[in-house]
Amino acid sequence: MTSAAPNRTSGRGKFISFEGGEGSGKSTQIRKLAERLAAAKLRTIVTREPGGSPGAEIIRHLVLSGMGKLLGPDAETLLFAAARDDHVHTVIQPALSQGTWVLCDRFSDSTRAYQVRLGQVLPAVLNAMQRVTIGDLKPDLTIILDIPVEVGLQRAAARRGSDAPDRFEAEDVQFHQDLREAYRQIAAEDPQRCVLIDANADADMVAARVWTALRDHLFAIPSSASTA
Numbered sequence: 263m264t265s266a267a268p269n270r271t272s273g274r275g276k277f278i279s280f281e282g283g284e285g286s287g288k289s290t291q292i293r294k295l296a297e298r299l300a301a302a303k304l305r306t307i308v309t310r311e312p313g314g315s316p317g318a319e320i321i322r323h324l325v326l327s328g329m330g331k332l333l334g335p336d337a338e339t340l341l342f343a344a345a346r347d348d349h350v351h352t353v354i355q356p357a358l359s360q361g362t363w364v365l366c367d368r369f370s371d372s373t374r375a376y377q378v379r380l381g382q383v384l385p386a387v388l389n390a391m392q393r394v395t396i397g398d399l400k401p402d403l404t405i406i407l408d409i410p411v412e413v414g415l416q417r418a419a420a421r422r423g424s425d426a427p428d429r430f431e432a433e434d435v436q437f438h439q440d441l442r443e444a445y446r447q448i449a450a451e452d453p454q455r456c457v458l459i460d461a462n463a464d465a466d467m468v469a470a471r472v473w474t475a476l477r478d479h480l481f482a483i484p485s486s487a488s489t490a
């Protein structure tokens with residue numbers, strides 16, 4: 263987690279989540295956006311799911327090791343929900359209420375895409391978990407980075423080097439194709455909150471698209487930021 267620059271917002275901070283398949287470039291884009299917001303003197307934290315708080319990082323380790331999969335789909339989803347509960351209550355909510363902007367690498371759309379659309383968890387089960395973990399909290403803006411599966415998997419493999427793929431990277435190509443489609447549907451169903459961005463381009467070009475999405479969806483950006 264990183265923080266930047268003094269706070270210039272008044273009231274609640276903005277909550278921006280980033281979503282996408284493997285190798286879609288979320289971490290690069292989050293870093294670039296955090297730098298740009300810091301240049302605009304907006305206090306910003308960068309965080310991630312699963313994880314983002316000490317308790318949730320322990321659960322992250324369990325889930326990505328594949329341990330959660332052994333417990334079955336609902337129990338694995340409960341682990342993601344437990345991690346989210348801790349993260350929301352100890353990191354995200356306190357930051358937002360202090361006026362800090364929160365950039366989160368994955369949030370509840372990941373559960374909807376991976377566990378519900380591609381897994382065996384019923385939407386009603388997810389909705390019930392969400393009532394407990396996040397209540398009314400939802401991102402002000404969700405950036406969904408869209409990239410062809412073969413490009414994303416090549417990037418993820420290059421980043422991983424000789425390390426073994428984690429629980430989800432190890433799924434087959436069809437899984438990743440279905441995942442891309444699931445995210446496209448999520449974007450289409452909630453256009454007020456979600457922006458689907460073509461991420462198969464140079465990182466600076468994608469960053470410019472992300473910035474345009476912010477400008478169009480969130481009005482509170484100071485004009486000095488748009489020249490950064």
Ligand code: TYD
Pocket residue numbers: 283284285288311312326342367368369370372373374376377428430431
């Ligand atoms: P991570 O190494 O952070 O992957 P990425 O760089 O792709 O974000 O691993 C997180 C993995 O957990 C990723 O494959 C997506 C998955 N995941 C879920 O299945 N459900 C969830 O609710 C979340 C937050 C993540």
